[in-house]
Amino acid sequence: MVKERELIERARQRDPGAWSEIYQRFSGPLYGFFLYQVRNQQTAEDLTAGVFLEALQAAARFHGDIDGMRSWLFRIGRHNLIDHVRRSRRATFETIEEASEQELARSVPAEDPEESALSRLSRQRVMTAIDGLSLDQREVILLRLSGGLSSPEIAQIVGKTTGAVKALQHRAMAALTRVLGDKEG
Amino acid sequence: MGGRRKKQLESALDERLDALAGRRAGELEEVPEEETEARQLQQLLAVARFARELLQAEPSPTAKARHLQMLMEAALAPRAPEDGPEPPAGDRGSD
Numbered sequence: 001m002v003k004e005r006e007l008i009e010r011a012r013q014r015d016p017g018a019w020s021e022i023y024q025r026f027s028g029p030l031y032g033f034f035l036y037q038v039r040n041q042q043t044a045e046d047l048t049a050g051v052f053l054e055a056l057q058a059a060a061r062f063h064g065d066i067d068g069m070r071s072w073l074f075r076i077g078r079h080n081l082i083d084h085v086r087r088s089r090r091a092t093f094e095t096i097e098e099a100s101e102q103e104l105a106r107s108v109p110a111e112d113p114e115e116s117a118l119s120r121l122s123r124q125r126v127m128t129a130i131d132g133l134s135l136d137q138r139e140v141i142l143l144r145l146s147g148g149l150s151s152p153e154i155a156q157i158v159g160k161t162t163g164a165v166k167a168l169q170h171r172a173m174a175a176l177t178r179v180l181g182d183k184e185g
Numbered sequence: 186m187g188g189r190r191k192k193q194l195e196s197a198l199d200e201r202l203d204a205l206a207g208r209r210a211g212e213l214e215e216v217p218e219e220e221t222e223a224r225q226l227q228q229l230l231a232v233a234r235f236a237r238e239l240l241q242a243e244p245s246p247t248a249k250a251r252h253l254q255m256l257m258e259a260a261l262a263p264r265a266p267e268d269g270p271e272p273p274a275g276d277r278g279s280d
Contacts, residue, residue: 016260020253027249032242045248049255056259119239126239145237148206151199166195173198173229180232 004066011069012059023052026070030077032146036130037081037139047084051077071153074143078157129179137172144169194222201230205237 010018027048034044054076055062062072130138136158143154151169155162203209244252 014260014264016257019256019260023249023253023256027252028241028243031244032240035242036240041245044242045244045252048244049248049252052252052256053259056256122235123239126236129236141236142240144202144206145233146240146242148208150203150206150208163192163195166199169202170195170198170229173233176236177228177232180235181228 008062008064008066008069011056012062014056014059019052019056022069026073027052029070029147030073033074033077033142034081036127036142036146038084039127043084047077047080050080054080067150067153070147070149071157074147074149074153075157078139125180126176129176132179133172133175137168137175140165140168141172141176190219190222194226197226198229201226202233205230205234 007018007021011022030051031044031048034047035041038044038047051073055073062069064072130141133141139158140154143149143157144151149157151165152162154160155165158165160168200209243249
């Protein structure tokens with residue numbers, strides 16, 4: 001805990017080592033959230049870098065703990081993702097939930113040559129199952145499973161109540177279980 | 186399923202997803218009383234575990250190196266008078 005408080009304090013002072021550590025800790029979850037929304041590796045990487053650069057610029061005014069930092073990074077990320085979708089599709093929606101299926105890019109992440117065929121198939125099955133969710137269910141489940149955020153944190157980020165987030169994640173998991181349930185073992 | 190039992194199942198799933206993400210210490214509560222609901226919860230968690238594992242991702246090593254270089258340069262650059270957007274109110278404490 002003391003180490004984490006020190007890390008945040010160093011980050012507020014724009015210490016390069018602190019930002020390197022924060023990047024190592026949160027870049028994967030953020031990248032995963034972006035990747036499974038935009039389905040494009042380069043775009044997901046650019047969005048990930050953008051979050052950290054933006055956060056670093058505003059770091060002196062951040063006051064919170066390490067979980068607050070995670071939430072803050074995801075809030076920036078979600079905002080930037082909405083901006084990205086708006087710019088790339090010239091749409092006029094206000095939130096991700098209002099974007100139509102066609103307004104999110106649908107390309108599949110680049111294949112990793114080291115990933116086994118079985119793993120690739122499984123990932124494809126999960127992505128297809130996630131595509132079957134509503135946009136708000138998809139966002140909640142990606143923030144939860146890929147981002148590692150709690151329901152109250154997600155509620156703050158997406159502007160819903162914690163109860164609404166719990167209900168969405170339950171419905172989303174039930175839908176994923178109907179599609180994947182017999183294959184997950 | 187009644188409203189109260191539905192909420193109980195949603196909360197039980199939520200607690201277990203916290204535990205799955207390593208964000209909950211201690212014992213879990215709110216186990217559904219009905220056997221069918223307990224079984225349903227087990228199924229949901231098995232799929233959550235499976236999906237969570239497959240959804241883990243990392244930027245490529247090249248991208249990571251590039252991002253870290255950009256961050257180092259930005260951290261060491263002279264600060265602008267008005268640096269970036271204000272963090273949301275929820276992330277600002279009472280110094």
